[in-house]
Amino acid sequence: MAPLCRAGATPAGQRRGCRARLYHHPAPDGSGGEIGRARARAVRLHQFGQSGHPAGNAMKRLILAALLAAVAAPANAEIRAVFVGIDKYRFSRANPETPEANFRDLSGAVRDVGTIKDALRRAYALDLDRELPGQCESANQVSITLTDYCATKAAILQAWNRQIDASRPGDTVILYYAGHGSRFIEATGSEQASGFNSTIMATDAREPGALAPADILDREIRPIIDRATAAGVRVVTIFDSCNSGTATRNLDAEARTAPPLLVARVEPSAPPASTGNLGAYRVHLAAAEDGQEAFETGGVGKRGGVFTAALAKALVSQPGSSFADLAVAAREGMLAAGQTRQTPHAEGALRATLGGDEVRVPIFDAVRGRDGVNIIGGSLTGITAGSTFVLYPSVSAALPGTTQPLATGMATVVEPGRTQLQLDNPVDLPGRLVARELVHRFETTVPIAVRGSDPALDAALAGIAHARIAPRPQIVVVPGPEVTQLLSPRGTVLARLPTPSDPAFAFLLDRALGKVARVNALTALAGRPQSGQAELCIQNMHPDYQPEVCPKAPNGVRQLALNQPALIVGKNSAAEQRYLYVLGIDPEFGITLLLPPNGALDDPIGAGNILVVPEGQNISPDAPGSYRFVTLSTNARIPAQALEQTGLATVDREVCLTRLSRQACADAARARDPALVWVSAWAATLTLAEVK
Incomplete structure (x- = not known):
């Protein structure tokens, strides 16, 4: 579904890959596909939640998210x-x-x-x-x-x-x-x-x-x-x-x-x-x-x-x-x-x-140190102060969402590359931990407009703190008798949700608007004061192509051809070596990590040097529209995959991938790995492109 597709995915160390398309668009009439299955699961959970079970709203939302995200493997998969x-x-x-x-x-x-x-x-x-x-x-x-x-x-x-x-x-x-x-x-x-x-x-x-x-x-x-x-x-x-x-x-x-x-x-x-x-x-x-x-x-x-x-x-x-x-x-x-x-x-x-x-859920590596529990990831990877995390001993324990966690904590100190948790209760923890985001606290709101009147829609919007009615909306919500559409200001259909009366509607609308808010937070990084710059050039191949030369973009917007390879060149303009990360944002608010993808760990780039993504490892946008590219430059590695998410039409958990294979601690008995270096210097730039 994600229109951004890398042209040369790799298994073994080639380090480049097209992001997997995990879901199809839901059935247009809202009665089948992912929405239909989500509705059935949500009804069961709705009934479960009204039966007097002591689980709180946050836990019920988490369980609902798990049910919505599940896509059953074929019965006879081999x-x-x-x-x-x-x-x-x-x-x-x-x-x-x-x-x-x-x-x-x-x-x-x-x-x-x-x-x-x-x-x-x-x-x-x-x-x-x-x-x-x-x-x-x-x-x-x-x-x-x-x-x-x-x-x-x-x-x-x-x-x-x-x-x-x-x-x-x-x-x-x-x-x-x-x-x-x-x-x-x-x-x-x-x-x-x-x-x-x-x-x-x-x-x-x-x-x-x-x-x-x-x-x-x-x-x-x-x-x-x-x-x-x-x-x-x-x-x-x-x-x-x-x-x-x-x-x-x-x-x-x-x-x-x-x-x-x-x-x-x-x-x-x-x-x-x-x-x-x-x-x-x-x-x-x-x-x-x-x-x-x-x-x-x-x-x-x-x-x-x-x-x-x-x-x-x-x-x-x-x-x-x-x-x-x-x-x-x-x-x-x-x-x-x-x-x-x-x-x-x-x-x-x-x-x-x-x-x-x-199974895609917001999971980060975490380590126990002298100053408490630190998540390997911070504001540059979408974490906000006040967000709630649950801690597990392993990824397998964290994935189901129903396993008893070791502890729960709130993000109190959020730096660019790390987050300190304040635990709800003191508890003895192992050195290696996995933190799963339970509740995300949004720091921005999404301007929306509503066409038509529906009391159930009004009630759903009242419970979404990261959305507000505004005269210049990013998203237009159009309820209908069988399906609710989320439109762009130009009228493009971004997602189809159930009707507002459906038990799954409020949750799905909350998550869809949450994805828009996450994109807004990512692009806002490019507007913050910073030292040094990260530069990006993205263009289609042409006979006179030279990686060191980036032609000027008319009106500041790059023009890319539909279904044609687009070549990426990143430049470190800082005075010291930097790690470069390039994230592409498609018209449906999906975020794809383009450089480096698949959890790879590329080496830092020297001052003034460029990083050329070779032919065969480029991207190929397969849907027209407006694309955005955010380039991050940091003095230490960050789990940039935590910023990835699917588009609005995908019925899944709030996708927030991170590289899980990083060995935060040498073993369970050790505290923080001394090799970990937190981010102290960073920069971000925003590049606009139009695909036709």
Whole structure:
């Protein structure tokens, strides 16, 4: 539904992705689709709330939000998988014909395949294929396994595509890889916006004199994942290889790594027209962050990847957990085993569970310190003083909304990058926490107008503090006999809600206007006094395009073509290095994090330098109208995904995504991670664009 769509989504470290479209527009007549289901659930909750249950209004609203957000997975949704493990490489140093090779064979990658398959069988009862003695390939209807010399580039890509083609909307495909990983350097110098280009190495990689490399480049993986999500298929990539934070392994503790590969320019593949349909998403779990090595340890017959061992243990001990909690559990398992030289990386729809839907709620990482509980996020990520949060020990505990929280608190001190909570009652808390926003206190109001008269609508508006009747409205509310429309001042339909008499109406109107208020708060950041500037240039590709040159926009509004790639260049104009974040706001008030997306952690940009999002990683607006782009520049990282939300027509919880895989504390016994740096300097700019 969100008109802003990134043209080149990535699974493994390519770090760029089109935001998943999780919902369709409700039925035009208001009787079916999401609204119809929401009405039925709301009626049940309405009756439940009138039965004398002691739950307060806030809790009932929270439960209602959970019911409205639920989008059931298909009844017969299936999980398929491809497992690749490579110890023996055709052109490694072990081959007498290639003694000059600069990488060695591995010893534990094939064993890792068995480890992860056994964990998935135990945790999810998957009927995975069984490896045959002496054979390097096996398969059944659920999974395909390729090891050693069977795992050629052609075979791997064929297996991936085969499993995707066999899947239907709502199904999940797991792509597991254990082996060498590397980076490639394009001869033209083009690189990812994050500064890295990654590969995984098939068994036939690095053949001397080969015309084409048999490394699988990240830009080759991207269109495969895009094709899957465009068809409604969820994709989970798990790579136990070095540099897999964007996609080696490292003897005693041996790294799974190989030297960089020099290749000619890689032309970006044409992406599908849309990605992330029908609730599809992608998740990437990697053995190591960018620039780190992934290690394998153990004696003869027991060798294996440190990350795979920890993840397998987490899968078995925490079946049904969110990907965020699995990533944290894997990290804690690695620390407990004494592995401190690699940090697992996780990005994507981390609030989802394997085979389950992505549940979107306002959740932030939080840490316990000497000064109390601090949320990793502040005013730059939409938090306001007076908002109420509930604390949980994990993401999985926070997602349902009905789990007993550890504590409740109010945001009292809100800084740009952190928020201090005042707890309602003193309580002993673990070092790592997850804070879920329960009640948001809006600091601005949305000017609206109402066409027609309806007592139920008047009553609903009386209970919404962040809306006011004004002569120059942002939103026009038009009640009707079967549906209530939310219009733009130009008359464009932004959303259709039930009639005001419907039990779900007041809640849905409150959330829709809340999304408008959040957009207003985000754009208002660009008007605050600040030191330094963040600059953005967005334009369609043309023959004379130069990333360093940004042509002037007529009347200050950029003109973009419908369904054409729009290239993004950010510039740090501050005197010191900065982190850059670009958020796009579509005509329906949806907010998409464009740079960096999917929970990725890009490096800071030097003073005066630019950050170019390469071809194949750009955006492609697929609906006409007025767009806005907010560029944030900060001296420390912020969970910018907390600002994302769907458009007004989407029936879901108040979407407020954040990167959940950040390891706030080394383990549950530690207090605040000393590596955390709070924001002390920031800037914001607003760029306008018209798509025709």
